[in-house]
Amino acid sequence: MKMNYRDSYWGVYFICFGSLLSTTESTCNYPTDLQNGVWDDSQKGSITYTTTTMTGYTYSSYSSGSSVWDCHLIEGDFVVSKAQGTIDLFGSPFDAYICQKLTKITSYSYYYYLESDVQANAGNDRLNVFSTGTTVSVSQACSKTTAIPTEEFHVLVKTANIADVKQWFPTPLLGTFEYTKVTDAGVSSCGTGSVWDVCANRTTMTLNMTQCSSVVAYSQGEVYAVTYIVSGSTYFVVVVNPGTPDGSTYFRFSCLAVSQSGSTVTVVEKSGSCEPGQNTNLVGTGGSKYTMTPYITCPFTTDSPEEDSSNLGLIIGIVVALVLLIAIAAVIGYIIYKKKKKQIHVYDKHKEENANDQTEHKSANVSTTAL
Numbered sequence: 001m002k003m004n005y006r007d008s009y010w011g012v013y014f015i016c017f018g019s020l021l022s023t024t025e026s027t028c029n030y031p032t033d034l035q036n037g038v039w040d041d042s043q044k045g046s047i048t049y050t051t052t053t054m055t056g057y058t059y060s061s062y063s064s065g066s067s068v069w070d071c072h073l074i075e076g077d078f079v080v081s082k083a084q085g086t087i088d089l090f091g092s093p094f095d096a097y098i099c100q101k102l103t104k105i106t107s108y109s110y111y112y113y114l115e116s117d118v119q120a121n122a123g124n125d126r127l128n129v130f131s132t133g134t135t136v137s138v139s140q141a142c143s144k145t146t147a148i149p150t151e152e153f154h155v156l157v158k159t160a161n162i163a164d165v166k167q168w169f170p171t172p173l174l175g176t177f178e179y180t181k182v183t184d185a186g187v188s189s190c191g192t193g194s195v196w197d198v199c200a201n202r203t204t205m206t207l208n209m210t211q212c213s214s215v216v217a218y219s220q221g222e223v224y225a226v227t228y229i230v231s232g233s234t235y236f237v238v239v240v241n242p243g244t245p246d247g248s249t250y251f252r253f254s255c256l257a258v259s260q261s262g263s264t265v266t267v268v269e270k271s272g273s274c275e276p277g278q279n280t281n282l283v284g285t286g287g288s289k290y291t292m293t294p295y296i297t298c299p300f301t302t303d304s305p306e307e308d309s310s311n312l313g314l315i316i317g318i319v320v321a322l323v324l325l326i327a328i329a330a331v332i333g334y335i336i337y338k339k340k341k342k343q344i345h346v347y348d349k350h351k352e353e354n355a356n357d358q359t360e361h362k363s364a365n366v367s368t369t370a371l
Helices: 005-025 159-164 305-370
Strands: 037-041 045-049 053-061 064-075 078-083 087-089 092-106 109-114 128-131 154-158 175-183 188-190 195-197 204-208 222-231 234-240 253-261 264-271 288-297
Touching: 037 159, 053 078, 053 092, 064 087, 064 092, 109 222, 154 159, 154 222, 154 234, 195 288
Parallel strands: none
Antiparallel strands: 037 045, 037 154, 045 053, 053 064, 064 078, 078 092, 087 092, 092 109, 092 128, 109 154, 175 188, 175 195, 175 288, 195 204, 204 222, 222 234, 234 253, 253 264, 264 288
8 A cells, every 4th residue: 555745744743752651651761870789768668660660669549558669750859750550549540659759878778758748648658649540740740738757767788788887887886885775565685784885886786685575676686877866955866787677676677866965875776767746755666765874985076987098197197197208308318428428538548648649749859858
């Protein structure tokens, strides 16, 4: 069949326009670090990323829900994902969106805030829903009516690289402590002889739990600092357990709310992410409270390890420069010494030659007189 010019033109137009739409809709890719990896989320558990999808972040609402999301839009630190499948609200389909404000800690760790209001009909998850077919922008997906509490943040750690995410613990925890544990049920243990050590390695908390009736930090005895955020006088520290979690006794993450009064440090723990309103009071946490007194402390000279490291580098640089200056001065001194010694040697030789000439001259005079 013969195709005329007009048919050919519109055929090319629709192919090109269709390709443009396809390209536009598929341009959202998750951050490169996240792609094609399995990550542990302090709120949702195990999450698998491809270039364009996120699986494992589960929500449910009105007997609907999803655990698979597509990358929808990215703008600066804001990553918007759209759930696959719809929610049926009063007979009409709606799409769910989450907005994560991501902050990179390392290539294997991030923390984020969920920039949406809490939805009581979606298991108190923070998300927004829009009628299916609505064009949703970043500002719409990330809209909220109330501010997110500082302590309500979550962390992502790449499962295969837990040992590579270690960060410094905050100053109040830099020490070796004796500690007493009180559970939310009022059971007290640990105490005399217990050891909570963050001095041997300021990124690793090592726990002697032999005096305790239950585990500490939901761990097998060792956890790493992932990050911390300060709100007022309270530090909110998220730690990761490199051991095997079981979801009942041992968890991958726990949040430590930390405060200090004099030399006494108070810690209240809970499993998973830090929660809004969490503080160093035990009530309502479902965790345990620790009262800690130091055997020794090992703080940095400032609250910034980077500054401390920079000062150390400066000191080393000064010492190296001084050593080089001394070495250069020694070489110059040696050269001057050799030069002076040579001059003295020439002078002495010249003096000796003059003396010999004078002696010969006197001898000649004596001989002439004798004649």
